[in-house]
Amino acid sequence: MKYPAKTPSSSRRVVVTALGAISSLGNSPVQILESLRNGRVSFAASDFDPQVIVSPVRSFDLGTFTGSFKERRYLNRGAQLAVAAVMAAVEKSALRKEQLTGAGLFLGAGPNMDIGGEIPDIRQGKIQDDPLMALWILRFLPNTAASVISILAGIRGENLTVTSACSASLQAIGEAFHKIRDGYLDLAFAGGGDSRLTPGAVLAYGKARALYAGGGNPEEASRPFDNGRRGFVPGEGGACLLLEELEHARSRKAAIYGEICGFGASLDGYNVTAPEPAGLGGQLALDKALADAGLGPGDVDAVSTHGTGTILNDRMEAALIERVYEGQYPRILAFKSWIGHLSTACGAMETALSLICMGNGYLPEIRNLREPCSPALPFVREGGNRPSSTWAIENFGFGGQNAVLIVKRYVS
Secondary structure (H helix, E strand, O other): OOOOOHHHOOOOOEEEEEEEEEOEOOOOOHHHHHHHHHHHOEEEEOOOOOOOOOOOOOOOOOHHHHHHHHHHHHOOOOHHHHHHHHHHHHHOOOOOOOHHHHHHHEEEEEOOHHHHHOOOEEEEEEEOOOOOOOHHHHOOOOOHHHHHHHHHHHOOEEEEEEHHHHHHHHHHHHHHHHHOOOOOEEEEEEEEEOOOOHHHHHHHHHHHOEEEEEOOHHHHHHOOOOOOOOOOEEEEEEEEEEEEEEEHHHHOOOOOOEEEEEEEEEEOOOOOOOOOOOOOOHHHHHHHHHHHHHOOHHHHOOOEOOOOHHHHHHHHHHHHEEEEEHOOEEEEEOOOOHHOEEEHHHHHHHHHHHHHHOOOEEEOOOOOOOOOOEEEEOOOOEEEEOOOOOOEEEEEEOOEEEEEEEEEEOOO
């Protein structure tokens, strides 16, 4: 089903004016771009199983971004990464206190799956020892990060915590975009943080047969769209964007990273884990996003794919791209080959990476792509300086939850 394009003049323009990223590639646009240019990654065997490869954020300390505060004990590692990313974006925003008060906050979040780390002694459904803090439940609630950010930054506007699996933080950005475009807000911080580098999370994904687990060279484990792919590599990180109405940004002379111009979301209605094989649900989200932006497939010159490296997801996504863009293919990228799969935070991080690359005219290669699963698609197999102006960012989550965001180079 095709959706009618919106009249561009009927909506307010939304731009990105600050960015916070806590990633395995670095914590600033300069560090991240340098890592992409130089092939620097952090893939390594996990501490708990040498057969399991992970992509950690090294030397992370929340206090560097927040200082000391008593609520820190209520944050699991994924929530800590989200808080750090938002606070980094707040610092870079140069917003006054009264502007922060009215800003919105939209986060993608997932479950804390570190059950063994949080509650190590459970037998027959009962906790055997009770060293737990009084409010230990806060470490398992998805909205705890938003609550802490509100306290630390003084953000008190409209808010939403999205839990739609791997599409969550991209959907959070899309919801914030619509709220600003349609006049409900002038400012909103949007993003997310996640970490699944624990035995509990690895056990869950291993049971679902989605995880790479075979040892070998850690740097070769993540291989999206390659015929030799064997599952995804879990990563971690946090990213946050400050979305702002264009005239509001101009009035305070804010720097602009890019413009968000379309968003779409959908459900597969097919399976609780496997994607719909032809990618029809994903295409529905893409069609909505393009119509929302007033664009057609031929206007897109780069796609940041979900690109997990799993057999089913990559096959579906390649088929979707072949069908939608037939005869007018954009360049195809896969950031998970650089950072691993950040679960609910992948959309926010991949949007941040897309904006950094677009702003610097650089397209990074898809790492470890030796035998592409689709000979038709122009996968980026050698990183280099290539200008691009319009990107589609795709995420597809467990449960058939799909989200697509359209971002453009800002033109005044």
